Amino acid sequence: MIDEEISNLTAIDTFIRQKQPFAVYRIPGEKTPRLLTQAGGTVRLIYDLKDLNGQRGFVIAPFRVSETCPIVLIQPDQSGQPLPMDVDTDGEQEKAGQTQGQETFLNTCTDKYAACFHTFINALRDETFDKLVLSRELVIGQMPDFSPSSVFRAACKRYIHSYIYLCYTPQTGIWLGSTPEIILSGEKDGWNTVALAGTQPLQDGKLPQAWDEKNRKEQDYVASYIRRQLLSLGIRSTENGPYPAYAGALSHLKTDFHFSLKDNKDLGNLLKVLHPTPAVCGLPKEEAYQFILENEGYDRRYYSGFIGWLDPDGRTDLYVNLRCMHIEDEQLTLYAGGGLLASSELDDEWLETEKKLQTMKRLIAY
Ligand SMILES: C=C(O[C@H]1C=CC=C(C(=O)O)[C@@H]1O)C(=O)O
Numbered sequence: 001m002i003d004e005e006i007s008n009l010t011a012i013d014t015f016i017r018q019k020q021p022f023a024v025y026r027i028p029g030e031k032t033p034r035l036l037t038q039a040g041g042t043v044r045l046i047y048d049l050k051d052l053n054g055q056r057g058f059v060i061a062p063f064r065v066s067e068t069c070p071i072v073l074i075q076p077d078q079s080g081q082p083l084p085m086d087v088d089t090d091g092e093q094e095k096a097g098q099t100q101g102q103e104t105f106l107n108t109c110t111d112k113y114a115a116c117f118h119t120f121i122n123a124l125r126d127e128t129f130d131k132l133v134l135s136r137e138l139v140i141g142q143m144p145d146f147s148p149s150s151v152f153r154a155a156c157k158r159y160i161h162s163y164i165y166l167c168y169t170p171q172t173g174i175w176l177g178s179t180p181e182i183i184l185s186g187e188k189d190g191w192n193t194v195a196l197a198g199t200q201p202l203q204d205g206k207l208p209q210a211w212d213e214k215n216r217k218e219q220d221y222v223a224s225y226i227r228r229q230l231l232s233l234g235i236r237s238t239e240n241g242p243y244p245a246y247a248g249a250l251s252h253l254k255t256d257f258h259f260s261l262k263d264n265k266d267l268g269n270l271l272k273v274l275h276p277t278p279a280v281c282g283l284p285k286e287e288a289y290q291f292i293l294e295n296e297g298y299d300r301r302y303y304s305g306f307i308g309w310l311d312p313d314g315r316t317d318l319y320v321n322l323r324c325m326h327i328e329d330e331q332l333t334l335y336a337g338g339g340l341l342a343s344s345e346l347d348d349e350w351l352e353t354e355k356k357l358q359t360m361k362r363l364i365a366y
Pocket residue numbers: 133135181196197198199252278279280322323335336337338339356
């Protein structure tokens with residue numbers, strides 16, 4: 001590491017120690033991360049997604065907005081400034097391929113997960129729901145030499161196709177993640193969202209081409225939902241997909257949606273219609289959302305919400321907050337979930353969450 005890099009990494013750890021709101025993020029396809037900080041004033045707290053209309057800043061939105069989990073907007077003095085860091089990589093395929101087969105997973109699920117799975121699967125098999133996403137948290141002790149900025153750098157190097165971020169505000173605490181899923185990106189008259197669902201490990205580091213019925217159906221529910229929600233706002237989109245896409249050592253099926261907007265000041269309304277998509281919630285949407293809140297057995301907080309830079313007059317890059325962790329003094333809380341259909345099997349779904357958790361776990365030295 002060159003001196004400049006070390007001082008950039010140290011700067012990030014200093015913001016955390018001094019409890020200064022900041023976000024550092026790396027957009028897929030870009031080499032250099034960007035850093036933004038808010039030195040003066042307090043971050044803005046928002047309690048309804050539509051109040052993001054016309055706002056500019058780094059957004060950290062929860063799965064469910066509450067008094068203790070508001071939407072937080074970091075309003076920096078300047079938009080994200082390049083933060084030189086050696087995050088060069090030999091390619092995600094190669095790295096992911098190297099780790100495959102060497103990592104071990106907990107093959108037996110916890111009693112708590114099994115109990116939730118049965119509650120969820122019964123509601124799918126009696127056709128109350130078409131799809132439900134069941135997630136869980138994993139708490140691990142923090143090593144004394146744990147450095148959030150070093151993990152951020154390692155994630156940038158390893159996961160070139162994902163959005164990597166590390167952020168802190170007094171209201172959210174410290175979060176770090178590597179997510180493959182755009183909720184809304186674009187600028188001027190060119191906007192994008194994606195339907196991302198269905199999971200398989202990479203095969204010898206390459207994208208799997210064969211996808212079974214369950215995975216295709218799971219993703220198709222998300223694509224149909226997005227199409228419907230966009231149309232409900234009079235937005236006509238063009239589509240590309242579904243096709244297999246990279247996400248660390250995993251692959252998901254993805255459909256891209258491209259569209260233009262009449263008024264970029266109403267991005268909050270659009271986000272309110274999209275979030276939470278059936279990639280993290282379920283169908284029918286409102287009922288599935290309530291069911292998850294009542295039956296999942298823990299609070300997702302900012303996991304499966306969304307994060308990123310919002311700017312109606314410039315560029316916006318917002319991502320669903322997946323493959324992430326909440327960093328506290330003594331512990332790290334990792335999150336992962338998976339889409340269940342009536343045909344889902346307990347052991348397969350558990351293993352899928354184990355593999356998703358590995359996205360963060362493999363970055364942390366034990
Ligand atoms: C809910 C998560 O992933 C979503 C995104 C892609 C594939 C998914 C799946 O196959 O279940 C999930 O819908 C997660 O990573 O916690």
